[in-house]
Amino acid sequence: MEPLIFKKNILNGFQELKNGKFGEVRISCLFNGQKYQLILLTAECFNDIKLMELLSRWRKKHEFWFQAQFPISAERTIAWFKNKVIGAPDRLLFIIKVDDLYIGHVGLFRFNFENLTCEIDNIVRGEDNVVPGIIGDSVAKMMEWGKNNFGIKNYTLQTTSDNDKALRLYDKMGFVEIKRIPLLYQKTEEGGQWIEAPAEYNEPIKRYDVYMELKK
Numbered sequence: 001m002e003p004l005i006f007k008k009n010i011l012n013g014f015q016e017l018k019n020g021k022f023g024e025v026r027i028s029c030l031f032n033g034q035k036y037q038l039i040l041l042t043a044e045c046f047n048d049i050k051l052m053e054l055l056s057r058w059r060k061k062h063e064f065w066f067q068a069q070f071p072i073s074a075e076r077t078i079a080w081f082k083n084k085v086i087g088a089p090d091r092l093l094f095i096i097k098v099d100d101l102y103i104g105h106v107g108l109f110r111f112n113f114e115n116l117t118c119e120i121d122n123i124v125r126g127e128d129n130v131v132p133g134i135i136g137d138s139v140a141k142m143m144e145w146g147k148n149n150f151g152i153k154n155y156t157l158q159t160t161s162d163n164d165k166a167l168r169l170y171d172k173m174g175f176v177e178i179k180r181i182p183l184l185y186q187k188t189e190e191g192g193q194w195i196e197a198p199a200e201y202n203e204p205i206k207r208y209d210v211y212m213e214l215k216k
């Protein structure tokens, strides 16, 4: 297929899924005898204030691991969800549901149309200790779904050198480091953010961005 038509098809496909009803796109999974589901978050979800508050709580809980720290609120989460999740042409976010409980989310972002790879994104365990191992399994099931439905050939991701839990998880799944970028922490009016350290920066480096790729 023509590369441009292929790109258009993929992006239209993502948008169509995100404009659908919440619950329509779900991946049914089984892990260690536990049934669970990955449900695609769709545009209508920003009207669900309880869900937006839950995402805010998880974002706050794990703020240390994110690139920027700032006061988190449901309003900001709604804006992020509208503009950066639903509004981003190549981003999908699935919530993980075990019985009646949402326990975290996993996503796909930044489709690379030249080599048909995509990043795994927003991998978050919101609720501790529920079905250990389920986050890794969710990522694996989502990657399989992406291969089957959108022809994604391989996956990449970005994490940080001090995030031991994430590195352990990705290492077990077969991701290998392909690049790292030194960072420095910069205070901002709202809190702070990690930015790329310039070449002349000569303080000890506390955190690197680590880029990984799934070994085939």
Ligand SMILES: CC(C)(COP(=O)(O)OP(=O)(O)OC[C@H]1O[C@@H](n2cnc3c(N)ncnc32)[C@H](O)[C@@H]1OP(=O)(O)O)[C@@H](O)C(=O)NCCC(=O)NCCS
Pocket: 032, 062, 065, 122, 123, 124, 125, 126, 131, 132, 133, 134, 135, 136, 137, 158, 159, 160, 163, 165, 166, 168, 169
């Ligand atoms: C990174 C993160 C998602 C990992 O979550 P998690 O709960 O460790 O992931 P899993 O559910 O797959 O569980 C794996 C853990 O359960 C253990 N486990 C127990 N029983 C298991 C089983 N049957 N199968 C697999 N793992 C099992 C594993 O050994 C592992 O523990 P370890 O980290 O001590 O080695 C979580 O720490 C998190 O949300 N961090 C904050 C956000 C973040 O940094 N995200 C990543 C950004 S790149």
